[in-house]
Amino acid sequence: MNEKQYTEIIELSHSIVKLRNDGIIELYTKEDAHLSEEDVRENAETFGILSKGKKVPILIFGGEFSNISKEARDFMATEESLKYSLCEAFVLEFLPHKILISFYIKFNKPLVPTKVFKSKEKAIEWIKELVSEIE
Numbered sequence: 001m002n003e004k005q006y007t008e009i010i011e012l013s014h015s016i017v018k019l020r021n022d023g024i025i026e027l028y029t030k031e032d033a034h035l036s037e038e039d040v041r042e043n044a045e046t047f048g049i050l051s052k053g054k055k056v057p058i059l060i061f062g063g064e065f066s067n068i069s070k071e072a073r074d075f076m077a078t079e080e081s082l083k084y085s086l087c088e089a090f091v092l093e094f095l096p097h098k099i100l101i102s103f104y105i106k107f108n109k110p111l112v113p114t115k116v117f118k119s120k121e122k123a124i125e126w127i128k129e130l131v132s133e134i135e
Contacts, residue, residue: 005020005021006018006019006020006021006026007019007020007021008050010046010049010050012039012042012043012046013039014029014030014033014034014035014039014042015027015028015029015030015033015035015039015043015046016028016030017043017046017047017050019050019051023051023056023057024056024057024058024059024124024127025047025050025051025056025057025058025059026058026059026060026061027043027047027058027059027060027061028061028063029060029061029062029063029066030063030066031063031064031065031066032063032064032065032066033063033066033067034066034067034068034069035066035067035068035069035072036069036071036072037069037071037072037074037075039072040068040072040075040076040081041075041081044080044081044082044083044084044085047084047085048083048084051084053084054084055083055084055085055086056084056085056086057085057086057087057088057089057127057130057131058084058085058086058087058088058089059088059089059091059120059123059124059127060088060089060090060091061090061091061092061120062090062092062093062094062097062101064094066097068100073100073104073108074108076104076108076110077104077108077109077110077111078111079111082110082111082112085112086112086130086131086134087112087113087114087115087127087130087131088110088112088113088114088115089114089115089116089117089123089124089126089127090114090115090116090117090123091117091118091119091120091123092116092117092118093118098116101116102116113130
């Protein structure tokens with residue numbers, strides 16, 4: 001997807017957040033970012049800005065050597081963090097990220113459908129299936 005297919009892009013110190021033309025928000029964690037609870041709160045606020053306060057699908061990509069604190073993971077699963085998330089699809093290529101997010105899904109039990117994928121295409125397919133079931 002080229003930059004023309006995004007309606008808005010917001011760059012944060014730790015992430016880049018993009019609103020796609022189809023209403024999906026993409027979150028790219030920057031390489032070497034170490035996300036704190038405050039960073040995850042900032043991501044959630046950014047989702048609200050881009051979605052204009054509506055719940056939308058979120059597509060998340062982990063940057064190489066990025067990391068997330070336990071407090072941030074705990075906050076990620078809360079109603080406050082997920083208030084603008086219809087569902088969350090993680091596209092992860094690095095094994096440590098896959099293990100960490102699988103652990104998050106199993107033990108933190110996020111309040112919205114959440115799944116890990118190897119490819120962006122499969123994640124978008126899952127998102128579109130979920131959205132069609134909800135509508």
